Amino acid sequence: MSDQTIYANLQQLGSSTETPTNPDEAKLEAVKNPHPGTDYLVRFTCPEFTSLCPVTGQPDFAHIVIDYIPEDLLVESKSLKVFLTSFRNHGDFHEACTVGIAKRLVDLLKPKWLRIGGYWYPRGGIPIDVFWQTGEAPKGVWIPDQDVPGYRGRG
Amino acid sequence: MSDQTIYANLQQLGSSTETPTNPDEAKLEAVKNPHPGTDYLVRFTCPEFTSLCPVTGQPDFAHIVIDYIPEDLLVESKSLKVFLTSFRNHGDFHEACTVGIAKRLVDLLKPKWLRIGGYWYPRGGIPIDVFWQTGEAPKGVWIPDQDVPGYRGRG
Amino acid sequence: MSDQTIYANLQQLGSSTETPTNPDEAKLEAVKNPHPGTDYLVRFTCPEFTSLCPVTGQPDFAHIVIDYIPEDLLVESKSLKVFLTSFRNHGDFHEACTVGIAKRLVDLLKPKWLRIGGYWYPRGGIPIDVFWQTGEAPKGVWIPDQDVPGYRGRG
Amino acid sequence: MSDQTIYANLQQLGSSTETPTNPDEAKLEAVKNPHPGTDYLVRFTCPEFTSLCPVTGQPDFAHIVIDYIPEDLLVESKSLKVFLTSFRNHGDFHEACTVGIAKRLVDLLKPKWLRIGGYWYPRGGIPIDVFWQTGEAPKGVWIPDQDVPGYRGRG
Amino acid sequence: MSDQTIYANLQQLGSSTETPTNPDEAKLEAVKNPHPGTDYLVRFTCPEFTSLCPVTGQPDFAHIVIDYIPEDLLVESKSLKVFLTSFRNHGDFHEACTVGIAKRLVDLLKPKWLRIGGYWYPRGGIPIDVFWQTGEAPKGVWIPDQDVPGYRGRG
Amino acid sequence: MSDQTIYANLQQLGSSTETPTNPDEAKLEAVKNPHPGTDYLVRFTCPEFTSLCPVTGQPDFAHIVIDYIPEDLLVESKSLKVFLTSFRNHGDFHEACTVGIAKRLVDLLKPKWLRIGGYWYPRGGIPIDVFWQTGEAPKGVWIPDQDVPGYRGRG
Amino acid sequence: MSDQTIYANLQQLGSSTETPTNPDEAKLEAVKNPHPGTDYLVRFTCPEFTSLCPVTGQPDFAHIVIDYIPEDLLVESKSLKVFLTSFRNHGDFHEACTVGIAKRLVDLLKPKWLRIGGYWYPRGGIPIDVFWQTGEAPKGVWIPDQDVPGYRGRG
Amino acid sequence: MSDQTIYANLQQLGSSTETPTNPDEAKLEAVKNPHPGTDYLVRFTCPEFTSLCPVTGQPDFAHIVIDYIPEDLLVESKSLKVFLTSFRNHGDFHEACTVGIAKRLVDLLKPKWLRIGGYWYPRGGIPIDVFWQTGEAPKGVWIPDQDVPGYRGRG
Amino acid sequence: MSDQTIYANLQQLGSSTETPTNPDEAKLEAVKNPHPGTDYLVRFTCPEFTSLCPVTGQPDFAHIVIDYIPEDLLVESKSLKVFLTSFRNHGDFHEACTVGIAKRLVDLLKPKWLRIGGYWYPRGGIPIDVFWQTGEAPKGVWIPDQDVPGYRGRG
Amino acid sequence: MSDQTIYANLQQLGSSTETPTNPDEAKLEAVKNPHPGTDYLVRFTCPEFTSLCPVTGQPDFAHIVIDYIPEDLLVESKSLKVFLTSFRNHGDFHEACTVGIAKRLVDLLKPKWLRIGGYWYPRGGIPIDVFWQTGEAPKGVWIPDQDVPGYRGRG
Numbered sequence A, B, C, D, E, F, G, H, I, J: 001m002s003d004q005t006i007y008a009n010l011q012q013l014g015s016s017t018e019t020p021t022n023p024d025e026a027k028l029e030a031v032k033n034p035h036p037g038t039d040y041l042v043r044f045t046c047p048e049f050t051s052l053c054p055v056t057g058q059p060d061f062a063h064i065v066i067d068y069i070p071e072d073l074l075v076e077s078k079s080l081k082v083f084l085t086s087f088r089n090h091g092d093f094h095e096a097c098t099v100g101i102a103k104r105l106v107d108l109l110k111p112k113w114l115r116i117g118g119y120w121y122p123r124g125g126i127p128i129d130v131f132w133q134t135g136e137a138p139k140g141v142w143i144p145d146q147d148v149p150g151y152r153g154r155g
Ligand SMILES: [Ca+2]
Pocket: A145, A147
């Protein structure tokens, strides 16, 4: 049912890849959407995200969820993983990381619609969540809640 | 209250069936909708889905939920089970499997509306969910959330 | 604050009742709505429902939730319980039971609006849920989600 | 930031109060809304409600949640507690109690909007929930779900 | 990806700060929005809030969640923490604290939209929640539910 | 499999009973243990308990769980319900109510072993739980945890 | 790895069986333990149990969990299901049903050890749980908690 | 069933009390144990605890659970609340606060046994829990798990 | 801190492997325990297990958790995965699969201790769990509960 | 109640620290136990742990919980955080990381007892948990379960 040839030109899938030292070095790759006339949603859940605080250099952690409706392209999932890993030694603020990840994907994919939720671990007892989408969602497409639990403190 | 004769021509219900070797071999069967003038939703929850990765041949697993509003036909539930089982030794990508299952049902049933949620087990630490529906839902029909929990990682 | 005389003609409340042998024998009773000009929702949650499979004669089980907005009548709750109990030795399909219960209530009560959720225990590893409502809900009435958890399999 | 003088005329706050023998005896009190031009929602969650069955005299229990958007007045919270306590030895049906509590508050407060959810403990294995609101909610006001869990039976 | 120079004039970040004795003394600070043309939502979750009851002087506790869509400014997160801490020895009512926090942020930030949920610990067995937003949310911006669990009593 | 004649002399089962005005008036009744040579555990879960504060006269609420291993007698469950209801207008402290209920049952039943957990709703923000058992449990009898969730406050 | 011939003499597996009208009519069947020298635990979880109240004739429901350590025999699972189904039109008390099911299995299997937990749906607002085991568990065998959630009432 | 005269000499119950400025100023009070020959456990759950960091002066928060088996004395619950409140403007480390609270209670009550669990909110992304008991628990007394959920981070 | 050379002779790690057609074909591999004098527990959680029913040929699914205390050898994790995958087209009963997996590991590793929990998806409405360990656990080793949730049915 | 002078010689607390490039470079520091004669347990919960796979160089993630009973020394919590952070660019296997962290703490602190639970994110669909303790726990010390939820897959 699928078009495997769309995977023919990929550079990272199935080969070992060095982790890029920062997001600008990371090579996000796309593949052709096998259902270009079908408005469906793809969700990636990434609970293993870490970056550095640009002020203190200390590690930050986040749980990140990306939803998008493809137009002509899908993001290739291994290159997405490498891209997310490239933040590991890179310093940036929560809002900038979260929105920046989304904008890189938008630049690459030109999707019909995309949103990102960044659920950051608490600093100073107060976690920050960042939510962004490219605009009002297209009508008639199913977009379930992300439903990531809020932070509760203790007890 | 129901029309049991609609089950009279089925080939698989109540007899033992060999598992087809791939989805194209599987014979999805339909029965007449016993409430053709009533817009109701039927949900199948299938936590036992498995297919193969088309690249590595390794097994993939998914939790799949299908919602539809019947027009003239219902899918016969045993044939649905056999159809889902037919992916067991069949290789295809997550997006293709998920949307492909839905399209087979749409072709067979011509339902008023149908949607599918495919909630795949993580690969590389990042699970993919795929959501598709045939279009905007008809007004006045009750369509509850699927509310399948998101992936949390550990802790 | 309530009109207790509306209960004066009931035949089942407070007396012992024999369980009818099938739904057609069951005598669903109504009482006058004590707030006829007030659009409120009544929810009954029935986790103790059982019927028989019309093909195999084996028991089926369901968790059933009924929501309705009364017009002139309320269903008397003991007669509702007896009615639901009358499916115990009665064979019918999931869709037919669920929608059939709702239609009996609609016939009796002529409510402003009614819906039913039937959450059936798994057969063949795949549970079926059936959702029906009488049409688009009246504006300005509060109708909370039923939020019955989905089936998860194991783990 | 608040206008404490609005509490100057209260009769029950800070003094000991005898529990009224029924709701008609209970003196619900109001205070001036400190933010009369601001459309906000106040939620009271009352898991300690009990009344009597008007037929059998046996105790009934409910978990009650009240949401309202104040106009000129707020309900004084201690008088609300005393009012709810006044149902302790008072007999009435579930629908009548729930809607009756709401209407007493509406009479007193003339709020912009109010709703009540009454989540009653099961009788005969079937709990009843009652939901009422004064009409369509005003636009632009934030009204979160009450999200009180449904009854699950056992297991 | 971010504009670190926007942090150049801050007075509290990275230096030790004395806790102000009341909210009026607290110096809330803003920084320039690094994505001024992008409508995203920022959520702060603050489970460590405490103030004093203006009548009895006893401590009150709340779980507070703030959502806003920035216009030109972001609140600087350390100054937000200090501001929230300044309620520690300050007496005010639940409604006044909750709405007051939001209005201070609105005054400072002139955001496109802001809302606050104050989830107060029970007093007299009945917790109060306060929900306020600045008005109808702008179209096309993603604003997830806060989904803070309701109070359940015991059991 | 059971000895129904053990129920022949009961005074309350199946007849309507007036609620006693205090626990001393309540007539707890016993029936013969149908399995006198078998060491099994019986658990009653009572989430509908209420009494009065002996100091203020205000209602208290508790969730109560009773476990016991019968010797010659079982408590008759309707009389247990009436006994628990008799605390409704009776004033006593949490510790006294909880242990007192257990001791009444011990006096009546002379069980092999009994324990009670009283999980009281919070007062002053601090709930009290009371746990008592008649001594070390007999060996070889299965006594599962009560696992009533602790109080969490909010958030 | 298993001895399929142990299934050769079974009468019910794979053929259609009429539901017996009471437990005495039900034919529980055993098969040889394929690991007779290995002390392992088998758990059956049966959330679909229903019987009748011997006093009122009304249906009762339970969630039942059976754990046992086989000696020479295993219970054949389809005959167990038919046995449990045979209580459907049979009247007996909670304690008698629960312990009776266990004793029938003990008589048939002569297991090294067996226990049963019967988690009954509430009647009169108070559910009963019944726990029985054949005696102290053999040393060195792993017997996990059943961890069936307690009844919480509402809220 | 209880001895109310044991409350006759208390100084804080029912009167308004000023919050002491530190734990040494707080007057913990005891009352006679109404069941001196009965080994029962009392649990206090205190989700509203706050103190100051002795190094930075910033607020710390904890969820605290205290279990004890009384000998001759019970702690008077209002004085316990005042004592816990006295840490509000007092600086001390997590371990010292937690164990110190317990030791004050031990000094006052000379209980048969006591334990404390201090579940502190995260600092630097890592919460600390402190658990202390006075020694091995007496045999034959029921001491349920505290079962306070662990910290999960996000996701 | 670790001895990477222990991985030098492995045949499957890092190379692509064909899935064996049955467990007997699967080549389980071991590596030297890097902490041979340290009694620690290793847990593998495998929610993606599937085999075939030996009677009907239909797929079965299980969630499997393996705990062991190594002696001289560790199981190499990729070969464990391949071994578990080898059941995919292999027919065997639940008890035989579960205990058989454990025994293969015991044969290979000669561990100090090992246990397996097999949590099978329901068939006929009744799931089976199988629990086995090699004997009483060694003293002084920490072996946490597996705490896999029980099957709840619906509701 | 605490001895602040024990913190006088620390090198990292309150000053900014560079992250060491590997665990051997990290300087774990100890402080004197303020309660040397008191057997209490300290728990650190660290959901933000990450290291590298020694074979592929790809990041691994874990949720780590450390429990210990101090003898003469406490670990200083900031140096613990820095130590855990030092694994960020360090490659080692799951078992080696987990047990290695514990052994470093044992070397430094010579505690009465210590244990570690390492809950690793899944790789190849199968997460590994590692549990180690220094030996049988001392009698009379309270050591609650860690109760970190198991991995569930999806659904
Ligand atoms: Ca949702």
